Amino acid sequence: MISSSMALQAFSLHPSALSSHKQGKANVGLKESAYLGFHLSGHVEPHVWPLLRQSKRSNGLTGIRAQTTATASPAISRAPHEGKKMLRKGNVVITGASSGLGLATAKALAESGRWNVVMACRDFLKAEKAAKSVGMPKDNYTIMHLDLASLDSVRQFIGNFRRSGMPLDVLVCNAAVYFPTAGEPTYTADGFEMSVGVNHLGHFFLARELIDDMVRSDYHSRRLIIVGSITGNTNTLAGNIPPKAYLGDLRGLSGGLKETAGSPMIDGGKFDGAKAYKDSKVCNMLMMQEFHRRFHEETGITFASLYPGCIATTGLFREHIGLFRTLFPPFQKYITKGFVSEEDAGKRLAQVVDDPSLTKSGVYWSWNKHSASFENQLSEEASDAQKARKVWDLSEKLVGLA
Numbered sequence: 265m266i267s268s269s270m271a272l273q274a275f276s277l278h279p280s281a282l283s284s285h286k287q288g289k290a291n292v293g294l295k296e297s298a299y300l301g302f303h304l305s306g307h308v309e310p311h312v313w314p315l316l317r318q319s320k321r322s323n324g325l326t327g328i329r330a331q332t333t334a335t336a337s338p339a340i341s342r343a344p345h346e347g348k349k350m351l352r353k354g355n356v357v358i359t360g361a362s363s364g365l366g367l368a369t370a371k372a373l374a375e376s377g378r379w380n381v382v383m384a385c386r387d388f389l390k391a392e393k394a395a396k397s398v399g400m401p402k403d404n405y406t407i408m409h410l411d412l413a414s415l416d417s418v419r420q421f422i423g424n425f426r427r428s429g430m431p432l433d434v435l436v437c438n439a440a441v442y443f444p445t446a447g448e449p450t451y452t453a454d455g456f457e458m459s460v461g462v463n464h465l466g467h468f469f470l471a472r473e474l475i476d477d478m479v480r481s482d483y484h485s486r487r488l489i490i491v492g493s494i495t496g497n498t499n500t501l502a503g504n505i506p507p508k509a510y511l512g513d514l515r516g517l518s519g520g521l522k523e524t525a526g527s528p529m530i531d532g533g534k535f536d537g538a539k540a541y542k543d544s545k546v547c548n549m550l551m552m553q554e555f556h557r558r559f560h561e562e563t564g565i566t567f568a569s570l571y572p573g574c575i576a577t578t579g580l581f582r583e584h585i586g587l588f589r590t591l592f593p594p595f596q597k598y599i600t601k602g603f604v605s606e607e608d609a610g611k612r613l614a615q616v617v618d619d620p621s622l623t624k625s626g627v628y629w630s631w632n633k634h635s636a637s638f639e640n641q642l643s644e645e646a647s648d649a650q651k652a653r654k655v656w657d658l659s660e661k662l663v664g665l666a
C-alpha cells in the first residue's frame with residue numbers, strides 16, 4: 265500500500281494529473297505529472313570570431329505565456345529551409361546522456377541521421393554500454409567525459425570539445441541528481457551542495473562558457489535547452505506539496521551553499537534533499553529565461569526549457585527507498601495517469617532540439633495528453649526576472665566568472 269507521505273512525494277515529483285493552472289484546452293487537468301570518438305562533418309570552423317559581448321538588458325519576460333491552442337508535433341520533423349546549411353549534421357551536446365531522458369533523447373536524435381550526438385557523461389563506460397544497448401548508430405554519436413560536480417571537469421570538457429573542432433549547434437543541459445532521503449548534504453569538488461551544484465551551477469558554468477561557441481556555429485537553428493520540472497513550479501498543485509521550492513532572498517547561495525558559510529540551501533534553511541532538487545530546477549528555469557533576455561536578440565539563439573512529463577522509471581529515483589521505486593511507476597500509470605515512457609519523453613526533448621515549429625525563445629514547453637506541445641506558464645518565482653538576475657550574478661561569482 266502506498267503511504268500518504270509516499271503519495272505526496274510521488275505527486276510532488278510527477279503529478280501528471282494535478283495541474284491547477286491554465287495551459288490550453290487540450291490539456292486541462294492533465295499537464296502533470298571516458299574516450300573520444302569524433303565524427304567530423306565537413307564543416308570548416310571559422311578561425312577568428314569576435315567573442316560575444318554580454319548585453320545587459322533588464323526588460324521583463326517576453327516568452328513565457330500560456331497559449332490556448334496546442335501545437336501537434338508528435339515526431340521530429342524537418343526544417344523548412346533545407347538549404348546549404350543542412351549539408352552537415354548538427355552537433356548536439358547532451359549532458360547526462362547515459363540514462364533516462366538523456367539517453368532516450370540521444371537515441372532519437374542519433375537515429376534521425378541528422379545529428380551527431382555528443383554524450384557528455386561522468387561515467388564513460390556506462391555511457392558507451394548504454395548507447396550500444398539501445399542500438400544507437402555508432403557513426404552518429406561521440407562520448408566525452410563531463411562531471412558536473414567539478415568545475416575543473418567542466419573546464420576540461422570544454423577544452424576537449426573545442427579541440428575536437430566540432431561546431432556547437434545545440435546544448436542540452438539535462439543531467440541531474442536528486443537526494444530525497446538524504447539526512448545530510450553532500451558536496452561537489454568545489455564545495456557546493458550537490459543538487460544545486462550539479463543541476464544548476466555545473467550547467468550554468470558550462471552553458472555560460474559555451475555560448476560563445478554556439479555564436480560561432482553556422483547551423484540554421486542553434487538552441488540552448490535547460491531541462492526544467494513541474495516540481496519547481498508552485499503554480500501547480502504538485503508544486504505546492506511540501507517541501508516546496510523557494511529560493512527566498514538567496515542568502516545560502518550568496519554563501520556558496522556551504523554549511524560553514526551558513527547553509528547548504530539556497531534560501532539559507534535547513535538541508536532538505538527534496539527541496540534542494542526543486543530549488544535547483546527553479547534555478548534551471550530562471551537561467552533559461554535570463555539567457556534569453558541577455559542573448560537571444562543579439563545572437564538569434566533559441567533558449568528553452570521543458571517539463572518532459574513524469575518518467576517514473578528513470579535513475580533519478582535511485583536514491584529513493586526500494587518500495588517507492590517499485591510503486592512509483594504503477595502509481596503514475598494507473599492513478600495519476602501522468603506516466604510517460606523514457607522513449608516518449610526522449611522524443612519530446614528531441615522535438616525541442618530539432619523541430620522547426622519549436623524555435624520560439626524563452627519558452628517552457630510541456631505536452632498535453634495527446635502529446636501535443638504547448639507553451640506552459642511558470643510560477644511567479646520561476647518567472648521572477650529580478651530574482652533571475654540575482655541568481656545569475658551570484659552564480660557567476662561562485663563559478664569564477666565574475
Ligand SMILES: NC(=O)c1ccc[n+]([C@@H]2O[C@H](COP(=O)([O-])OP(=O)(O)OC[C@H]3O[C@@H](n4cnc5c(N)ncnc54)[C@H](OP(=O)(O)O)[C@@H]3O)[C@@H](O)[C@H]2O)c1
Nearest residue numbers: 360362363364365411412413438439440574575578579580
Ligand atoms: N524522471 C522524471 O520524471 C523527470 C521529470 C521532470 C524532469 N526530469 C529531469 O530530466 C532530467 C534527466 O533526469 P532522468 O529522469 O533521466 O534521470 P537519470 O536517468 O538519473 O539521468 C540523470 C543523468 O544525469 C547524469 N549525472 C548525474 N550526476 C552527474 C554529474 N555530476 N555529471 C554529469 N552527469 C551526471 C547521470 O549520470 P549516471 O548515468 O552516471 O548516473 C544520468 O545520465 C533531469 O534534469 C531531471 O530533473 C525528470
